[in-house]
Amino acid sequence: QQQVKQSPQSLIVQKGGISIINCAYENTAFDYFPWYQQFPGKGPALLIAIRPDVSEKKEGRFTISFNKSAKQFSLHIMDSQPGDSATYFCAASIGDSWGKLQFGAGTQVVVTP
Amino acid sequence: GAVVSQHPSRVICKSGTSVKIECRSLDFQATTMFWYRQFPKQSLMLMATSNEGSKATYEQGVEKDKFLINHASLTLSTLTVTSAHPEDSSFYICSARTANTGELFFGEGSRLTVL
Numbered sequence: 081q082q083q084v085k086q087s088p089q090s091l092i093v094q095k096g097g098i099s100i101i102n103c104a105y106e107n108t109a110f111d112y113f114p115w116y117q118q119f120p121g122k123g124p125a126l127l128i129a130i131r132p133d134v135s136e137k138k139e140g141r142f143t144i145s146f147n148k149s150a151k152q153f154s155l156h157i158m159d160s161q162p163g164d165s166a167t168y169f170c171a172a173s174i175g176d177s178w179g180k181l182q183f184g185a186g187t188q189v190v191v192t193p
Numbered sequence: 194g195a196v197v198s199q200h201p202s203r204v205i206c207k208s209g210t211s212v213k214i215e216c217r218s219l220d221f222q223a224t225t226m227f228w229y230r231q232f233p234k235q236s237l238m239l240m241a242t243s244n245e246g247s248k249a250t251y252e253q254g255v256e257k258d259k260f261l262i263n264h265a266s267l268t269l270s271t272l273t274v275t276s277a278h279p280e281d282s283s284f285y286i287c288s289a290r291t292a293n294t295g296e297l298f299f300g301e302g303s304r305l306t307v308l
Contacts, residue, residue, distance in 0.1 A: 124237065179227055180227060
């Protein structure tokens with residue numbers, strides 16, 4: 081049973097466009113929400129993470145929006161570049177179990193030149 | 194950033210043999226390491242949590258006698274796939290949590306192919 085639901089499954093965006101990936105969760109005990117980027121044959125790399133006490137966090141071209149009441153969070157990739165083509169995973173974990181991540185199903189993003 | 198190294202990165206073995214995968218934190222001490230399994234084009238599924246000096250905690254549905262985990266030191270955890278079968282073929286990824294800051298870093302993964 082997927083504790084974190086992610087959509088869309090895949091996404092094609094033109095260079096310079098905005099990529100938006102959404103995640104939803106049910107467990108209100110989750111208090112850490114990271115996003116990971118994974119290239120084929122490689123381990124995931126942390127992009128950006130947020131905790132429920134803030135509604136938005138921005139790092140460079142990557143922004144997380146968090147809606148605690150709706151139990152949803154999203155990743156926005158601004159000015160998408162071909163090098164951003166990868167699979168993106170949202171995840172969530174609980175307090176002391178931080179590190180024991182529940183991953184979403186993943187979104188394959190393709191940025192066309 | 195901190196580095197987590199996995200070895201081997203790729204391994205091919207015959208059915209019935211055992212395979213050991215190492216996960217090392219190269220420049221930090223990791224009190225906790227996690228092992229994940231990822232099938233092609235699928236998400237990462239947590240297999241077990243490994244704490245230094247104690248027995249690993251396995252997730253529901255993961256056979257502990259099949260996937261032996263040892264966390265002998267603050268920088269090394271090993272996953273042994275015993276009596277491997279083709280259905281064990283997968284991408285195995287470890288992550289390590291730093292002892293001081295609690296940050297989490299992932300290894301590059303190990304691709305296991307069982308013939």
